[in-house]
Amino acid sequence: MIRDKLLINREGFVWGIEVLLPGRFIIHVEFLNLKTSSSNEHERTLFQMQNRNYLSSCTSTMHIQFRNFSMDWAASCITLSAKIRDKVPIASFVIRIIDSAKDRKVLAKLDIQIIETKSYLLETQGTDVCSIWPTKIMNQKPNSAVLESVGRMLTEKIHTDITINASDGSIGAHRAVLAARSPVFHSMFKHNLKENHDSNINISDMSIESCQAFINYLYGIIEDEEFFKHRLELLHAANKYDICGLRDVCSESLAEDIDSSNVLERLQDSYMYQLPKLKLHCMQYLVKFGRIFDIKDDFNAFLQTVDKDLVIQLLGEALSMNDSAYRVETICRLAQWRIDNLASCTYCKSDPFTIAIWNWHLCVERNRVSCVKLFPEATNNLPLSSFVIRLLSSVKDRKALAQLEVRDKLLSSREGFVWGIEVPLPGRFIIHVEFLDLKTSSSNGEDICSIWPNRIMQQRSNSAALESLSRMLMEGMHTDITINASDGSIGAHRAVLAARSPVFRSMFSHDLKENDDSTINISDMSTESCQAFINYLYGIIEHQEFLMHRLELVRAADKYDICDLRDVCHESLVEDIDSSNVLERLQNAYLYGLPKLKISCMQYLVKFGKIFDIRDDFIVFLQTADRDLITQIFYEVLSVWNGF
Structure with a gap:
């Protein structure tokens, strides 16, 4: 077993194999954990590669790629490396060579613990190195x-x-x-x-x-x-x-x-x-x-x-108006640069100033034809800029000496806007820029849209509304319904439950016992799992709480017709299938109609040969499983052996 191995192109994992390899075999890698200081999402990967015509010549090397990993093997070694320059993974995994015959005998297995965390990973990508599994899809949806x-x-x-x-x-x-x-x-x-x-x-x-x-x-x-x-x-x-x-x-x-x-x-x-x-x-x-x-x-x-x-x-x-000679003052969508003495030089460049999401510079060049240049510090995500640029007298009336309006000009650090000024420049003046609009590509890279007005209102309104729901539940503000679990009760609000579930809404809309008594009996859930269910409905469930009660939550989602909870449980249960839970999850996938989970469980058992690790439990499972589910497993076995 390999623990916390840092894998990059230059420093992959190399396994020297001492056994004689047959002509047909399977290289099997199970990733136990992948750690990184970044936040990008991965799927838990359990993979295998089949080599039909392995050549034993020492000069023969094969290279297989899958996603961001690559694997090479020569006559006597296997190399595993991640084809990523940044966001380098620290990997824990088990690697095996398995005979491709029906009993899938393990020919070689690496059972060495190596802890190798490189300091430069922390220096370049942050101080916190954490597992990317399980992904927090629960919090996103x-x-x-x-x-x-x-x-x-x-x-x-x-x-x-x-x-x-x-x-x-x-x-x-x-x-x-x-x-x-x-x-x-x-x-x-x-x-x-x-x-x-x-x-x-x-x-x-x-x-x-x-x-x-x-x-x-x-x-x-x-x-x-x-x-x-x-x-x-x-x-x-x-x-x-x-x-x-x-x-x-x-x-x-x-x-x-x-x-x-x-x-x-x-x-x-x-x-x-x-x-x-x-x-x-x-x-x-x-x-x-x-x-x-x-x-x-x-x-x-x-x-x-x-x-x-x-x-x-x-x-x-x-x-209080005393400014640095190179500082550009900004406010809202305005920028101005006061130049008090250009007579002693022919070129002057401002300090950077920020408008919207870019840093900008102004330059003045005094020659036979004077000019002003405006450009952002940007080589990608370039602003499509509309602005009015003015040359103002710095005396008290701030008379406009010259001005120009520019519409939808694409600006970059290499191709800025250059304004040739035909009037003579005084010794003291002000360059004044009023940005009318700044556009950039949307997140899908297709639509060009204004970055103004920004969405601070919507972001804060949403977060404040969610926080208020939390307080309504946690502080019991004006609760009007009691939920009785098997071993306790929880206060809640009819309106929230009815808005989250069509079953609850129908229950409260008709002359039913629950509506008259202001109680709902959920006797098939403990208070702890029922609290997790209610917390999810109010949007305040914690990640660990969600993981602990996923199976109870998927049952509640099915019972009360809550599609988003069903979907998020489905995706989460697919992520960490292992030998201890695969049969239970296969049964639940069949019972609640979760196709992705069902396929993943069957592939884990059949295609990846885990059925041999839990043979006795699997035989017991077949005695009680639905005949239709057994038929589906049988066809999965046939498809694997036909494709091998």
């Missing part, structure tokens, strides 16, 4: 299903128990969701308040449209366009109901697209709601980037009504 179910609770009004009255309409919602998302709502429902008795919440300072956007955010289903349309109303609601996540995401989003038409309103809101990042961006936009001159009349009117403390902060921002 249910979140989307949970979020979809939470959305259905709202849109299909599944067991709503509270009404929100806006200025021009009403919306049904769930106490538990609102209480989990907002401490104000939580307190409102917890104490003897009018809203709790009447099952009504009045939000008369919001229209039905903006109120729907607010509720959609709380449930994690708000769309980008809806969010951007109602950002200011959402910010007001976030402050009123103490929802920090919504407040933060509104602040960051409002800071992204400041312009002359909205900067004064946003500066006022940032001061009112204490949003320091937004306030700083607005002040820099006005003062440092000189936009105060574009809206001089509006700014004068603004100063007459604004709080005196904010005026003092603006003055302080104006007095």
